[in-house]
Amino acid sequence: MAQRYNIALIGFGTVGEGVYRTIENKRAKLEALIGRQINIPFVLVKNTRRQRHVSRETVVTSSLEDILNSEMKLDLAVEAVSDAESAYPYVDRLLKLGVPVVSANKELIAKRGPELQRIAAANKCRLLYEAAVAGGIPLLNTLRHALKVNTIVKLEGILNGTSNFMLTKMREDRLTFAEALQEAQEKGYAEAVPDKDVDGWDAYFKTTILSQWLYGKSPRWEAPEPVGIRAVGGEDMELGEQLCGRIKHIASLVKEGETIRASVRPSFVFHGHPLFGVEGVNNGVHIEGSIVGSLLLQGPGAGKYPTSSAVVEDIVSVLTNPWEQEKDGSEFIAHGFPEKQDSDQRGDDGSSLWFVTGKHGLLQSLAQAGAELLQSAVHPKQKTAAIVEAVEEKVELLKLLSKGTVEVYPVLADRQTVIGARHSVAL
Numbered sequence: 001m002a003q004r005y006n007i008a009l010i011g012f013g014t015v016g017e018g019v020y021r022t023i024e025n026k027r028a029k030l031e032a033l034i035g036r037q038i039n040i041p042f043v044l045v046k047n048t049r050r051q052r053h054v055s056r057e058t059v060v061t062s063s064l065e066d067i068l069n070s071e072m073k074l075d076l077a078v079e080a081v082s083d084a085e086s087a088y089p090y091v092d093r094l095l096k097l098g099v100p101v102v103s104a105n106k107e108l109i110a111k112r113g114p115e116l117q118r119i120a121a122a123n124k125c126r127l128l129y130e131a132a133v134a135g136g137i138p139l140l141n142t143l144r145h146a147l148k149v150n151t152i153v154k155l156e157g158i159l160n161g162t163s164n165f166m167l168t169k170m171r172e173d174r175l176t177f178a179e180a181l182q183e184a185q186e187k188g189y190a191e192a193v194p195d196k197d198v199d200g201w202d203a204y205f206k207t208t209i210l211s212q213w214l215y216g217k218s219p220r221w222e223a224p225e226p227v228g229i230r231a232v233g234g235e236d237m238e239l240g241e242q243l244c245g246r247i248k249h250i251a252s253l254v255k256e257g258e259t260i261r262a263s264v265r266p267s268f269v270f271h272g273h274p275l276f277g278v279e280g281v282n283n284g285v286h287i288e289g290s291i292v293g294s295l296l297l298q299g300p301g302a303g304k305y306p307t308s309s310a311v312v313e314d315i316v317s318v319l320t321n322p323w324e325q326e327k328d329g330s331e332f333i334a335h336g337f338p339e340k341q342d343s344d345q346r347g348d349d350g351s352s353l354w355f356v357t358g359k360h361g362l363l364q365s366l367a368q369a370g371a372e373l374l375q376s377a378v379h380p381k382q383k384t385a386a387i388v389e390a391v392e393e394k395v396e397l398l399k400l401l402s403k404g405t406v407e408v409y410p411v412l413a414d415r416q417t418v419i420g421a422r423h424s425v426a427l
Contacts, residue, residue: 003036003037004036004037004038004039005034005036005037005038005039005075005076005319006039006040006041006072006073006074006075006076007023007038007039007040007074007075007076007077007078007315008040008041008042008043008044008067008074008076008077008078009040009042009043009044009077009078009080010044010064010077010078010079010080010081010087010090011044011045011079011080011081011082011087012043012045012052012060012080013080013082014304014307015080015104015131015304015307015308015311016043016078016080017304018304018305018307018308018311019078019080019308019311019312020040020043020054021308022305022308022309022311022312023038023040023312023315024055026312030312030315030316033316033320034316034319034320036319039057039072040054040055040057040058041057041058041059041070041072042058042059042060042061042066042067042070043058043059043060043061044061044062044063044064044067044090045060045061045062046062047062048060048061048062064090064093068093068097074094074099075099075100075319076099076100076101076102076315076318076319077090077091077094077099077100077101077102078101078102078103078104078311078315079091079101079102079103079104079105079108080103080104080105080311081105081108082105083105083107083108084105084107084108084111084112087103087105087108088108088112091103091108091116091127092116092119095116095119095120095123095125095127096119096123097123098123098124098125099125100120100125100126100127100128100318100322101120101125101126101127101128102127102128102129102131102311102314102315102318103127103128103129103131103132104129104131104132104307104310104311105129105132106129106132106133106202106205106206106209107205108132109129109132109205109209110204110205110206110208110209111205113127113129113208113209113212114212114218124323125322126318126322126323126324128314128317128318129209129314130310130311130313130314131307131308131310131311131314132205132206132209133159133206133209133210133213134157134159134206134283134285134297134299134301135161135283135299135300135301135302135303135306135307135310136299136300136301136303136305136306136307136309136310137283137285137297137298137299137300137301137310138297138310138313139210139285139297140210140213141313141317142287142297143210143213143214143287144213147287147289147292149291150289150290150291150292151255151289151290152214152253152255152287152288152289152290153254153255153288153289153290154252154253154254154255154287154288155210155214155252155253155285155286155287155288156250156251156252156253156275156285156286156412157203157206157207157210157250157251157252157275157283157284157285157286158248158249158250158251158275158278158282158283158284158285158301159202159203159206159207159251159283159285159301160197160200160202160203160206160249160283160301161189161280161281161282161283161300161301161302162184162189162190162194162197162198162202162281162302163197163198163200163203163228163229163249164248164249164278164279164280164281164282164283164301165180165184165187165189165280165281166180166181166184166190166198166229167180167229167232167237167246167247167248167249167266168279168280169183169184170232170234170237171237171238171240171241171246171247174234175234176234177229177230177232177233181194181198189281189302198228198229198230199226199228199230200225200226200227200228200229200249200264200265201226203226203249203251203264204225204226204251204264206251207219207251207252207253207262207264208262210251210253211253211260211262214253215255215260217260218260219253219260219261219262220259220260220261220262221262221263222261222262222263223263223265226264226265227264227265227266228249228266229249229266231266231407232247232266232407233407235357235379235381235383236357236383236385236407236409238379239357239377239379239383239384239385240268240355240385242377242385243268243355243375243376243377243385243387244270244271244421245268245269245270245271245276245355245411245413246268246269246276247266247267247268247269247355247409248266248267248269248275248278249264249265249266249267250263250264250265250266250267250269250275250410250412251263251264252264252267263410265409265410266409267409267410267411267412268354268355268387268409268410268411268412269412270411270412270413270417270418270421271421272413272417273286273412273413274286274294274296275296275412278298281300281301281302281303282298282299282300282301283298283299283300283301283302284296284297284298285297285298351389351390351391351392352389352390352391352392352410352411353374353387353388353389353410353411353413353414353415353418354371354387354388354389354390354392354395354408354409354410354411355385355386355387355408355409355410355411356371356385356386356387356388356395356398356406356407356408356409357383357384357385357386357406357407358383358384358402358405358406358407359382359383359384359405360382360384362384362385362386362406363376363384363386365398365402365406366386366388366390366395366398369390369394369395369397369398370390370391370394371386371388371389371390371394371395372388372389372390373386373387373388374386374387374388374389374415374418374419375387375418375421387411387418389415395408396408
């Protein structure tokens with residue numbers, strides 16, 4: 001095993017260092033899998049004055065030119081930079097030189113992924129990014145390699161561990177948003193500036209990547225921006241429990257013919273739904289395939305070693321299979337199975353199920369909006385909640401006219417499930 005694969009790490013933060021340690025600790029198995037030794041001759045960072053705990057054979061540099069001008073042939077680069085703007089020039093340059101890149105940068109791939117994939121294809125190299133979507137969950141590889149013949153008609157996911165942890169703590173421990181955020185920051189689950197997590201942008205980027213990976217194009221968003229969890233209150237969480245559900249931050253992709261519809265927003269996950277039990281910092285993805293039916297992938301969505309696991313598996317994939325055909329529109333070929341009419345719980349008139357909370361008079365306002373009441377509950381502080389079936393425009397208009405006193409959440413359940421739960425509670 002005299003020959004070596006030379007790998008450069010771009011970025012040496014949580015993920016970059018995790019990849020380095022993983023390669024060091026799993027070197028024997030990695031080299032047995034790929035048939036060559038692995039060498040990490042370079043680590044590229046912004047600040048070279050800071051001490052980095054690497055071997056003597058690894059050079060720490062702040063210049064990509066030092067790497068490219070080296071006599072060593074570079075076989076692969078791992079990009080683990082924290083933002084898209086800083087990462088793009090590195091990835092663009094490397095791919096144009098024919099160097100494969102494994103990235104963990106969700107913002108970069110969401111914003112520039114299609115462009116970078118075209119560059120990679122033109123230069124006969126690969127760009128992989130499993131770690132950019134669901135941390136340690138092997139989601140992209142499952143979708144592309146284990147569900148090749150299935151058409152993915154719907155995907156719903158909890159894609160942000162910070163928001164899921166906070167909502168879990170708010171419900172279980174009756175914490176306020178601020179208290180839950182503080183605990184998440186103390187445990188290292190949330191950044192000092194947590195906006196991308198709590199305002200939904202992290203899940204938005206990941207949903208964009210999933211659409212591009214699955215269908216070869218970006219989705220049609222139901223709203224111009226994602227909806228985060230800042231407006232979710234403790235009373236809403238308690239009322240949700242009374243009505244057999246939990247409020248969770250859900251990213252959704254639904255295939256409708258050749259259109260891919262997407263949303264990222266807090267939703268009411270009914271008891272019995274696969275995502276109902278995904279708690280804490282875990283991520284979970286519910287996949288509906290045309291043949292296999294319902295699948296749930298669940299696991300750690302972030303962290304040094306779960307994310308490093310995804311990166312290292314991509315490294316093995318690139319080094320053992322240097323070329324793989326990208327998506328070619330096959331998801332839009334008729335799949336030979338009848339379309340499920342209730343795939344996203346819409347009625348024949350376009351109506352959907354909604355969990356709505358508000359102050360006194362909410363039920364009357366919903367009736368006036370033409371909503372059909374399926375369940376209701378009252379909080380001790382006189383806040384009311386209802387599960388209704390209605391056209392989206394009417395409940396959203398009610399929220400707008402309420403000037404912040406009404407909150408609206410889509411329900412992840414069908415009508416029969418909700419009505420059945422109401423009858424069982426009554427018994």
